[in-house]
Amino acid sequence: MTPPQRRRRHPTELPQPAGKQAEGKIPERLYVLTGAAEDGDRAELDLVTLIVARTDAPQSATPEQAALLRLCIAPLSVAELSAYLNLPYSVVTVLLTELLAAELVQARAPIVRQALPDRSLLEAVMHGLQKL
Amino acid sequence: MDFKSSDTITGPRTEDHLPSTAQAAAKIVIVGGFGVGKTTMVGSVSEIRPLTTEETMTQAGVGVDDNYGSDTKTATTVAMDFGRISITEQLVLYLFGTPGQERFWFLWNGLFEGALGAVVLIDTRRLEVSFDVIGRLEERGVPFVIAVNSFPDAPRYPIEDLRSALDLAPEIPIVECDARRRASSRDTLMALMRFLYSLEMTKTSPV
Numbered sequence: 469m470t471p472p473q474r475r476r477r478h479p480t481e482l483p484q485p486a487g488k489q490a491e492g493k494i495p496e497r498l499y500v501l502t503g504a505a506e507d508g509d510r511a512e513l514d515l516v517t518l519i520v521a522r523t524d525a526p527q528s529a530t531p532e533q534a535a536l537l538r539l540c541i542a543p544l545s546v547a548e549l550s551a552y553l554n555l556p557y558s559v560v561t562v563l564l565t566e567l568l569a570a571e572l573v574q575a576r577a578p579i580v581r582q583a584l585p586d587r588s589l590l591e592a593v594m595h596g597l598q599k600l
Numbered sequence: 601m602d603f604k605s606s607d608t609i610t611g612p613r614t615e616d617h618l619p620s621t622a623q624a625a626a627k628i629v630i631v632g633g634f635g636v637g638k639t640t641m642v643g644s645v646s647e648i649r650p651l652t653t654e655e656t657m658t659q660a661g662v663g664v665d666d667n668y669g670s671d672t673k674t675a676t677t678v679a680m681d682f683g684r685i686s687i688t689e690q691l692v693l694y695l696f697g698t699p700g701q702e703r704f705w706f707l708w709n710g711l712f713e714g715a716l717g718a719v720v721l722i723d724t725r726r727l728e729v730s731f732d733v734i735g736r737l738e739e740r741g742v743p744f745v746i747a748v749n750s751f752p753d754a755p756r757y758p759i760e761d762l763r764s765a766l767d768l769a770p771e772i773p774i775v776e777c778d779a780r781r782r783a784s785s786r787d788t789l790m791a792l793m794r795f796l797y798s799l800e801m802t803k804t805s806p807v
């Protein structure tokens with residue numbers, strides 16, 4: 469029995485960049501549901517950026533902000549905040565942008581592949597996995 | 601938005617709190633077709649009960665006249681499971697299990713770009729469902745390993761037949777795994793880390 473064979477996509481089969489869509493072919497339009505019109509005014513937050521509260525919620529905090537500040541007494545990723553608050557990731561990033569601007573939370577940037585510091589990170593992860 | 605009132609929000613259990621020394625997190629993506637074992641793998645190695653993050657998007661009615669302002673948008677919810685492994689007091693690893701349909705990936709900005717690497721789970725009964733994912737990871741330059749989930753009634757192919765069927769470069773690891781077993785899932789992640797390590801070595805060694 470032989471398995472089915474994958475065929476590599478050729479460059480011509482690559483999706484066309486936006487704006488170069490063939491005339492008459494309506495591209496599927498997908499929108500993320502958030503209030504913000506532009507991404508530009510939102511903080512750069514990864515799913516695994518760690519968020520830590522700097523202070524207790526001030527009187528002026530909205531219920532969402534207060535809940536969020538209570539959750540991140542200990543460091544918590546944006547993904548975990550989204551899960552516990554039961555709010556979409558995009559909405560959580562909007563809330564966090566406000567809290568960061570008000571200096572109520574601190575964000576600890578993730579380690580991303582492009583910026584791999586060195587082998588010691590990979591060694592640390594392998595060591596950590598070995599203990600599982 | 602159905603925001604729960606703050607008294608009803610259940611946060612992490614005390615034992616699930618990260619230490620305040622946690623400085624940075626990294627992520628690994630587990631990707632594969634429908635029902636291939638993504639959630640099972642996340643759950644078997646995670647130190648916390650797996651969580652779900654959701655994103656809602658609207659899809660504009662395509663090719664439908666929207667005269668008179670009639671709204672033909674439909675909302676779709678896309679969910680992603682994830683788990684966590686504390687590596688050291690400073691470093692945390694997150695695992696995201698995400699469906700193979702790449703048209704949803706944009707929802708989570710930089711999910712693949714920022715990830716250390718990916719595990720592509722495959723089920724030999726439905727190899728084709730992984731073809732698209734593999735192509736996309738190659739195009740985006742995301743390092744990945746293939747994990748063959750051993751379902752009892754699945755055809756078993758020699759690894760090298762799988763490699764040629766999937767048209768994979770010789771260096772890409774192919775491992776067998778049982779996503780239900782923690783040790784097996786851990787070994788799969790370890791295979792990915794070793795592969796990343798070997799990539800690092802070749803990148804920095806003098807030519």
Ligand SMILES: Nc1nc2c(ncn2[C@@H]2O[C@H](COP(=O)(O)OP(=O)(O)OP(=O)(O)O)[C@@H](O)[C@H]2O)c(=O)[nH]1
Pocket residue numbers: 632633634635636637638639640641697699749750751752777778779780
């Ligand atoms: N025999 C065997 N069964 C598995 C394995 N991994 C998962 N399963 C079973 O396969 C079924 C589907 O697993 P899930 O983890 O829900 O798969 P998934 O990829 O998250 O599925 P969707 O999120 O629905 O796409 C479950 O009943 C698992 O118990 C495996 O390695 N071996």
Ligand SMILES: [Mg+2]
Pocket residue numbers: 638639640681697
């Ligand atoms: Mg699942």
